[in-house]
Amino acid sequence: MLTNNISYGKQSINDSDIEAVIDVLKSERLTQGSKVDEFEEALAKYCGSKYAVAVSSGTSALHLAYQVLGLSVGDEIITSPITFAATTNAALYLGASAKFVDIVSSTVLMDNDKIEESITNKTKIIVPVHFAGLASDMVEISNIATKHNLKVVEDAAHALGSRYYNGKKVGCCDCSDMTVFSFHPVKSITTGEGGAITTNSKELYDKLKILRSHGMVRDSADYKYISSVPYYHEMQYLGYNYRMTDIQAALGISQLKRLDQFVKRRNLISNFYRITFLGDNNIKPLENLDGRYNSYHLFVMLLDDIDKRNKLISYLESKKISTQIHYMPVYKHPYYIDKGYSITLTNAEDYYSRCVSLPIYPAMDENEVKFITDCIKEFISS
Numbered sequence: 001m002l003t004n005n006i007s008y009g010k011q012s013i014n015d016s017d018i019e020a021v022i023d024v025l026k027s028e029r030l031t032q033g034s035k036v037d038e039f040e041e042a043l044a045k046y047c048g049s050k051y052a053v054a055v056s057s058g059t060s061a062l063h064l065a066y067q068v069l070g071l072s073v074g075d076e077i078i079t080s081p082i083t084f085a086a087t088t089n090a091a092l093y094l095g096a097s098a099k100f101v102d103i104v105s106s107t108v109l110m111d112n113d114k115i116e117e118s119i120t121n122k123t124k125i126i127v128p129v130h131f132a133g134l135a136s137d138m139v140e141i142s143n144i145a146t147k148h149n150l151k152v153v154e155d156a157a158h159a160l161g162s163r164y165y166n167g168k169k170v171g172c173c174d175c176s177d178m179t180v181f182s183f184h185p186v187k188s189i190t191t192g193e194g195g196a197i198t199t200n201s202k203e204l205y206d207k208l209k210i211l212r213s214h215g216m217v218r219d220s221a222d223y224k225y226i227s228s229v230p231y232y233h234e235m236q237y238l239g240y241n242y243r244m245t246d247i248q249a250a251l252g253i254s255q256l257k258r259l260d261q262f263v264k265r266r267n268l269i270s271n272f273y274r275i276t277f278l279g280d281n282n283i284k285p286l287e288n289l290d291g292r293y294n295s296y297h298l299f300v301m302l303l304d305d306i307d308k309r310n311k312l313i314s315y316l317e318s319k320k321i322s323t324q325i326h327y328m329p330v331y332k333h334p335y336y337i338d339k340g341y342s343i344t345l346t347n348a349e350d351y352y353s354r355c356v357s358l359p360i361y362p363a364m365d366e367n368e369v370k371f372i373t374d375c376i377k378e379f380i381s382s
């Protein structure tokens with residue numbers, strides 16, 4: 001028995017991260033200084049995109065991304081039901097709604113073959129979710145979007161550090177208008193709370209930056225009025241305070257340097273889980289598609305039925321091992337039901353009844369992984 005609780009996911013903070021944050025705390029500017037620009041440049045470089053905009057959360061990143069694409073009242077986005085509610089909540093903020101497309105059971109990615117039948121004349125954006133870190137087939141999605149004149153926003157909250165099957169990094173935006181990331185502590189890297197949007201469009205980039213900070217325009221070339229008043233600037237849009245602080249950005253810069261190490265470690269842990277349960281029909285991992293480098297934000301296993309899954313969770317809890325369920329289909333949340341979402345998607349429902357996310361984070365050591373797999377084996381054989 002290990003003495004400490006094992007959580008399903010957590011951050012990995014070292015002395016360099018702490019020093020980076022302390023340096024900002026000792027500096028003149030805690031926010032709106034140079035660190036945010038530096039983080040954005042480093043993130044865009046890492047992903048292979050032209051631009052990155054750092055914001056206060058993955059949710060605010062989604063909200064801004066949808067808004068700069070013009071999503072508004074009566075419009076629809078198309079996405080997966082197996083995602084965190086923020087993916088669709090951000091569309092609801094703008095008066096739009098969500099059309100949920102069932103998942104492929106083996107990968108839990110939205111079934112691309114079912115996207116076209118869900119498109120209506122209200123559809124504006126397709127939002128693939130790179131679930132658990134596995135990149136969606138973006139060439140297929142981009143072809144559908146082009147054919148129907150739709151925009152694409154990748155929800156890559158789980159997938160910083162992942163690669164598509166052509167080896168390019170998630171976030172390069174080769175096949176999308178924008179990619180959205182989250183830096184919550186359980187994600188690939190953390191800034192405490194935080195998020196970002198990458199894009200190759202200068203026009204979208206400029207709009208994102210303006211909306212992130214109250215819709216204020218600070219470039220005199222873009223002013224509507226001519227003014228000689230010192231410190232003059234104009235609010236031209238209804239924007240937000242979705243800024244990331246320099247404290248957060250400094251942590252992000254430091255964390256980004258270790259991202260590849262983190263993802264490597266997550267891959268080692270997931271390989272250990274896979275090898276341990278290879279050929280075991282009682283518990284099966286989600287499939288990792290050939291050639292797609294997976295950041296393994298989550299490691300999800302499927303049990304035979306809800307009863308076994310729930311009993312395994314309780315058993316692991318008794319051993320101080322926390323697990324999670326990612327996620328209840330979004331349309332089942334009471335808020336969505338009250339809004340009139342009354343659908344049942346078979347694969348999503350089946351997945352939700354049998355899934356469990358096992359602990360995975362870079363700082364997990366061999367003893368912990370072995371302890372978890374031993375406990376699961378004990379449960380299976382009991």
Ligand SMILES: Cc1ncc(COP(=O)(O)O)c(C=O)c1O
Pocket residue numbers: 057058059060083084086087129155157158181182183184194195
């Ligand atoms: C798929 C997905 N999208 C969006 C978000 C929202 O990110 P944040 O928590 O940074 O607002 C999350 C967060 O867990 C997520 O998992």
